[in-house]
Amino acid sequence: MRTALMLGAAALLAPAAPVARAADDDFVTFRVMAPPLALEPAQAALKACRDRGYQVAVAVVDRFGVVQVMLRDVLAGLHTPDTALAKARTAVSFRAATGGLSAAIQAGQLNSAIRHIPV
Secondary structure, three states, X not given: OHHXXXXXXXXXXXXXXXXXXXXXXXXXXXXXXXXXXXXXXXXXXXXXXXXXXXXXXXXXXXXXXXXXXXXXXXXXXXXXXXXXXXXXXXXXXXXXXXXXXHHHOOOOOOOHHHHXXXX
């Protein structure tokens, strides 16, 4: 039985097929903003909204929609972090400012169904 176990272990360690080697052009290289850098525009946006009298939440996401920074003002509503995150993810997904998307997705427009896509 001991020999059978050793043979079984050896079979598991041996590759079943040759392993293909990946070339450098098989990978995509990109840069992601680090949280300390992402904090700067988040703080600037929060300050700009405060200066205009708005209590908001601000989300900064990376290119994949993963949160890098989330700030919520003291009196901002319970829904504001979710709203900020959805808005940030929409901007990343469409690679466009959400203010510009607003006109394109109004009822009756060709892209109006986009409003109903969960982000």
